[in-house]
Amino acid sequence: MADLSIDFAGIKSPNPFWLASAPPANSGEQIMRAFDAGWGGAVWKTLGDPIVNVSSRFGALDYGGQKVMGFTNIELISDRPLEDNLREVREVKKRYPKHAVVVSVMTETRDDWRVLIRRCEDAGADGLELNFGCPHGMCERGMGSSVGQEPRLLEEITSWAKEFAKTPVLVKLTPNVGDILEPGRAGVRGGADGLSLVNTFKSIISVDLDRMVPEPRVGMDSTNGGYCGPAVKPIALHMVASLARDPRIGIPLSGIGGISNWRDAAEFIALGCTSVQVCTAVMHYGFRIVEDMIDGLSNYLDERGMKSVNDLRGRAVRQFREWGELDLGYQLVARIDSNKCIGCQLCVSACHDGAHQCIFTGTEDRKRPPHAHAPHVMAKAPQPQVIGAVAGTRVPWVDEPECVGCNLCALVCPVPECITMEQTSASALKGDTWNRRVQEGRNKVPGGIHEF
Numbered sequence: 001m002a003d004l005s006i007d008f009a010g011i012k013s014p015n016p017f018w019l020a021s022a023p024p025a026n027s028g029e030q031i032m033r034a035f036d037a038g039w040g041g042a043v044w045k046t047l048g049d050p051i052v053n054v055s056s057r058f059g060a061l062d063y064g065g066q067k068v069m070g071f072t073n074i075e076l077i078s079d080r081p082l083e084d085n086l087r088e089v090r091e092v093k094k095r096y097p098k099h100a101v102v103v104s105v106m107t108e109t110r111d112d113w114r115v116l117i118r119r120c121e122d123a124g125a126d127g128l129e130l131n132f133g134c135p136h137g138m139c140e141r142g143m144g145s146s147v148g149q150e151p152r153l154l155e156e157i158t159s160w161a162k163e164f165a166k167t168p169v170l171v172k173l174t175p176n177v178g179d180i181l182e183p184g185r186a187g188v189r190g191g192a193d194g195l196s197l198v199n200t201f202k203s204i205i206s207v208d209l210d211r212m213v214p215e216p217r218v219g220m221d222s223t224n225g226g227y228c229g230p231a232v233k234p235i236a237l238h239m240v241a242s243l244a245r246d247p248r249i250g251i252p253l254s255g256i257g258g259i260s261n262w263r264d265a266a267e268f269i270a271l272g273c274t275s276v277q278v279c280t281a282v283m284h285y286g287f288r289i290v291e292d293m294i295d296g297l298s299n300y301l302d303e304r305g306m307k308s309v310n311d312l313r314g315r316a317v318r319q320f321r322e323w324g325e326l327d328l329g330y331q332l333v334a335r336i337d338s339n340k341c342i343g344c345q346l347c348v349s350a351c352h353d354g355a356h357q358c359i360f361t362g363t364e365d366r367k368r369p370p371h372a373h374a375p376h377v378m379a380k381a382p383q384p385q386v387i388g389a390v391a392g393t394r395v396p397w398v399d400e401p402e403c404v405g406c407n408l409c410a411l412v413c414p415v416p417e418c419i420t421m422e423q424t425s426a427s428a429l430k431g432d433t434w435n436r437r438v439q440e441g442r443n444k445v446p447g448g449i450h451e452f
């Protein structure tokens with residue numbers, strides 16, 4: 001069985017699955033139950049000054065029958081007394097010495113950072129996570145994401161923390177920036193031992209159209225919240241991958257954002273993460289989801305012949321490159337399995353209204369739209385037209401020379417593997433890239449803005 005244990009900048013944990021700093025990691029009692037359920041580590045709900053919160057404070061986005069695709073909150077940092085939290089940190093570390101207990105911290109002045117860090121470390125924290133990500137409430141007071149959005153400030157406060165801390169310092173980044181590399185590199189310059197990302201996205205999740213108040217509602221008022229959950233995963237993955245590719249980063253990453261199962265976790269690890277953190281999925285389904293995460297990741301590693309999580313880490317980073325480096329000669333075409341097709345015509349409307357107008361139904365020839373590439377002015381149905389066992393003449397056919405292989409029809413088709421994208425024979429462009437064209441002066445082409 002593969003070894004799931006990790007070493008994150010010196011912080012050891014029996015597996016890469018950590019609770020993110022949030023309500024599931026708000027007390028020692030919860031964190032101990034989480035460790036019993038199988039979680040390898042926890043980042044304590046942020047400790048600092050404001051011991052106050054509002055009601056209500058959560059909102060959710062349901063989509064197409066799926067509850068909580070996206071989640072929002074306007075909660076501040078821990079509203080429990082610091083003394084209680086620190087006593088419980090000590091208790092958890094005493095009972096679970098092999099699990100990772102990182103304490104998230106956020107405060108204002110240099111002196112406050114010194115005191116807070118000392119007190120957390122005295123309580124036994126294995127490491128600290130600086131919360132430079134909270135996009136509501138705290139940022140209005142110059143903390144959280146307002147630090148995360150100012151690389152020089154982030155660098156300076158990180159260097160204070162490094163000066164005071166004896167344990168590893170993780171910097172938790174806000175995704176509310178134009179380019180995640182800037183705060184990431186600032187954290188590295190400040191001496192951070194690791195980066196955690198993402199915190200939540202500044203957002204308004206919905207508007208109550210009867211009361212005319214955005215959600216979540218505090219009386220008859222509201223404010224922007226922090227968005228997270230499955231809906232944010234793609235953006236978080238992109239940000240993680242950008243940092244993992246950058247030679248100036250080079251410190252461990254803790255991936256956060258919409259992780260709900262082992263596959264999500266494996267994707268973050270394959271894009272360069274050492275640990276992953278989870279909040280929304282635990283708030284939705286409870287601590288027990290970690291059992292499947294452990295089994296799933298472990299089976300996956302075994303099946304792939306990988307001996308440890310380290311073997312998976314960063315495996316997909318090399319395949320992530322600039323658009324300009326992609327092979328312009330790689331060409332796919334949509335093929336329809338007429339025996340699986342149910343004749344719903346979703347692919348037809350998708351291709352006609354949202355793609356390249358090259359799927360037709362029936363046996364008759366179709367006139368190509370005026371913008372079709374010459375010489376395909378008339379699309380010819382394959383002869384004889386394949387008739388499906390289920391859908392009869394409602395089975396569509398693809399005018400292959402016009403298909404650009406965009407994937408849309410395959411994405412909307414409700415029948416698994418009914419439309420497959422297949423590679424066509426090697427094109428003359430094989431191996432050509434946009435960057436090469438630019439280098440060789442071939443980037444100004446007929447059909448563009450230049451006259452020939």
Ligand SMILES: Cc1cc2nc3c(=O)[nH]c(=O)nc-3n(C[C@H](O)[C@H](O)[C@H](O)COP(=O)(O)O)c2cc1C
Binds near residue numbers: 022072
């Ligand atoms: C209700 C709630 C409270 C949160 N509180 C904190 C916090 O105190 N400190 C922090 O760094 N992040 C906080 N977060 C952000 C989470 O740690 C995490 O970065 C974010 O939710 C993305 O992960 P997810 O998609 O798994 O929820 C909070 C998130 C939620 C939903």
Ligand code: SF4
Binds near residue numbers: 404405409
């Ligand atoms: S891959 Fe795109 S262009 Fe080709 S048939 Fe499907 S939707 Fe149309």
Ligand code: SF4
Binds near residue numbers: 341412413
């Ligand atoms: S190929 Fe798929 S989307 Fe198109 S008609 Fe058949 S079942 Fe519907």
